[in-house]
Amino acid sequence: MIVVVKNGTTERQIENFCDWIRSQGIGTHLFHGDFQTVIGLIGDTMKLDEEMIHGLDIVESVKRISDPFKSANRKFHPDDSVIDISGKTTVGGDIFAVMAGPCSIESEEQILEVARAVKASGATMLRGGAFKPRTSPYDFQGLRADGIELLLEAKKETGLPIVTEIMSATHLPLFEDVDVIQVGARNMQNFELLKELGKTRKPILLKRGLANTLKELLMSAEYIMAGGNENIILCERGVRTFETYTRNTLDISAVPMLHELSHLPVIVDPSHATGVSRLVKPMALAAAAAGANGLMIEVHNNPKAALCDGPQSLTPEQFDDVMKSVSCIIDAVKATK
Ligand code: PEP
Ligand code: MN
Secondary structure, X not given: OEEEEOOOOOHHHHHHHHHHHHOOOOEEEEEEOOOOEEEEEEOOHHHOOHHHHHOOOOEEEEEOOOOOOOOOEOOOOOOOOOEEEOOOEEEEOOEOEEEEEOOEOOOHHHHHHHHHHHHHOOOOXXXXXXXXXXXXXXXXXXXXXHHHHHHHHHHHHHOOOEEEEOOOXXXXXXXXXXXXXXXXXXXXXXXXXXXXXXXXOOOEEXXXXXXXXXXXXXXXXXXXXXXXXXXXXXXXXXXXXXXXXXXXXXXXXXHHHHHHHEOOOEEEOHHHHHOOHHHHHHHHHHHHHOOOOEEEEEEOOOHHHOOOOHHHOEOHHHHHHHHHHHHHHHHHHHHOO
């Protein structure tokens, strides 16, 4: 349920109202916009008397929200959310976030070389997998804790905030100095993991599952937000279809649809979406044109020798070219606003 508060209502009155709502076992979510204050009521609101609330002095209007996602809903929070990344950058707002780096961290030399290169090309964050969700147990599983150590070294040298994937809540202590924790497609509905991440205040990059709807993606975001962590970045990374020339099918319409449904920032991963390095640039441009808040792109200093996802990885030179073209699209998008 959404309660729009009358202009001129004092903070004290709003607090009293929220206390009263909470005393009935219902959560409140306060949003102060430039022109309106909105209170989102979360929980079993069927037990509330809508007419009675409407009659209160401070209430302008009351609306029931039928969507199952509440905290992630734009109706509860009309302005775009801007996620702060360790005070160094943001995702959302005026910044177009670019998380770039190898699929997996392979060695000190590899991660440092890629980190320096993507920074020079304008990436705002460094990505690298330490715990890898591989289809085969016989494939390279990542350097695990040692991989995080190497990523931290690259962070120290370049100053770039780092993004890396978590596969088990038991690994959380290793993620203390990680700036953005990624939940990969395969774990999008690992609800116990999502609940644990809800207890942290770390920015979470939540990737869409291989065959999940946007509603399911938003419900997974809701799991994290229900625990009190509102720092969520959504990521469209393609879904599985009958097509076989590409690894997945990139759902570009997910970007404007998610923006309509939710206030959370949305980025696009054209690398996993296509699985083909030459398709990364056109899809990155399409994502920027569709209004994405950023990109996640796999970059490797020697894609042919990569231990994971070489065919979709860009060389640092190709990444530099993508960055230049993307910035033209961002300027064009700004000019249409
Ligand atoms: C990744 O980003 O390294 C990854 C495994 O992606 P996804 O979960 O989207 O497959
Ligand atoms: Mn990968």
